[in-house]
Amino acid sequence: xxxxxxxxxxxxxxxxxxxxxxxxxxxxxxxxxxxxxxxxxxxxxxxxxxxxxxxxxxxxxxxxxxxxxxxxxxxxxxxxxxxxxxxxxxxxxxxxxxxxxxxxxxxxxxxxxxxxxxxxxxxxxxxxxxxxxxxxxxxxxxxxxxxxxxxxxxxxxxxxxxxxxxxxxxxxxxxxxxxxxxxxxxxxxxxxxxxxxxxxxxxxxxxxxxxxxxxxxxxxxxxxxxxxxxxxxxxxxxxxxxxxxxxxxxxxxxxxxxxxxxxxxxxxxxxxxxxxxxxxxxxxxxxxxxxxxxxxx
Numbered sequence: 001x002x003x004x005x006x007x008x009x010x011x012x013x014x015x016x017x018x019x020x021x022x023x024x025x026x027x028x029x030x031x032x033x034x035x036x037x038x039x040x041x042x043x044x045x046x047x048x049x050x051x052x053x054x055x056x057x058x059x060x061x062x063x064x065x066x067x068x069x070x071x072x073x074x075x076x077x078x079x080x081x082x083x084x085x086x087x088x089x090x091x092x093x094x095x096x097x098x099x100x101x102x103x104x105x106x107x108x109x110x111x112x113x114x115x116x117x118x119x120x121x122x123x124x125x126x127x128x129x130x131x132x133x134x135x136x137x138x139x140x141x142x143x144x145x146x147x148x149x150x151x152x153x154x155x156x157x158x159x160x161x162x163x164x165x166x167x168x169x170x171x172x173x174x175x176x177x178x179x180x181x182x183x184x185x186x187x188x189x190x191x192x193x194x195x196x197x198x199x200x201x202x203x204x205x206x207x208x209x210x211x212x213x214x215x216x217x218x219x220x221x222x223x224x225x226x227x228x229x230x231x232x233x234x235x236x237x238x239x240x241x242x243x244x245x246x247x248x249x250x251x252x253x254x255x256x257x258x259x260x261x262x263x264x265x266x267x268x269x270x271x272x273x274x275x276x277x278x279x280x281x282x283x284x285x286x287x288x289x290x291x292x293x294x295x296x297x
Contacts, residue, residue, distance in 0.1 A: 012099055013039070020098050028190050030167070038091035045070045059099070064112045067092060071116075086118045128253040129267035130260060135160065141247040148230070150213060152243055154206040155227055155235075156265065161203045162187065163269030166237045166262040172226045174211055179204045237262060 021027045021035060046061050047054045049069070074080040074088060093114055100110035130138070138156065143149040159169055168187045176186040183204035184196050199207075207226065215232075216224055227235040240262045245251075251260045 012102055015102075016095055016098050021094075025094075028192075030190065034087060035091040035094065038088040039095065041074070041088065042067070042070055042092065045073060059106065059109065062109075062113075064116060067113060067116060071119075082119050082121060089116060089118060092116075128255055128258075129264050129271055130248070130251060132272070134248060134251055135268065137251075138244070138248045147213060150206075150210055151227060151235075152247065154203075154210045155240070155243075157203050157206050158185070158199075159262070159265040160269050160272075161200050162197045163266050164197070165189070165266060166240055170225075170227055170235055170237065170240070174224050174226060177204075177207055177211075177226070179208045 017032065017036065021032055027035075042062070043054055043057065046057055046066060049066060050057070050061055052061075071085055071089060074085050075082075080088075093116075096110045096113040100107050139153065142152050142156075144153050155169065158164070159166070162169075162185060164185075164187050168189055171188055172185070176188075177199075178184045179199075181201075183199035183201060185199055187195050187197055189195060211224075211226065214224075214228065225234045229235050229239055244260045244262060244265075248260055252258065253260075
């Protein structure tokens, strides 16, 4: 008969993600996802390394040497950078502390795991972003005469206006917008932090037109999500990435040759804000550009 996963260990993993991280540590959903990915990778690696099934693993299988080999695997076989390697180790350290608090008899194991050091020498990444000419091509590729085009121009315009993270934009509800002077948006950021950000009049007008054109999905109009897909459901970050690549198909980052991603618009907005203001004003003007009614083939 195969040895099954010890029940207390299985319960500990569940408690780690369902109670300890969100309630006691107050970690955001994005940190939870990062920790989840780290633990899933570690579990899969350990199962392969021991030649056993996941459900048969116990705490004794997660030795110091095996976790060190796991970190090497991340760098050498998955081509993860030092920052990613250290982020995975941070998740393992947090889990070890949680286990030690629940099972004091495992404090020796906990101390050995906590002694695994973070790696130094992480190189600073080059922050790459679309130039104003790329943004102009993006905007000119959208046909505002269609409902989807009307949504896309408002979506990208809001992201460039505010530099908001994509999840902040996609979680927006109608009640988070003030579209009369002084125009502003209420953004819900990491750690449930809320900040108000001013809107350009052009951005406010695009959002007002979008909301007016969309059928309400809730009895209370203010509870409706602003950005939806064709089926009326909230747009996802994968949907935003698809739309960006659809409307800017030729874009490649200068250094790594990667395709555009939603966070690039946050980088672009931040850089334009720091410049003389000329390029930022150009982006503002593009939201009302007459050529936006044409579609590039």
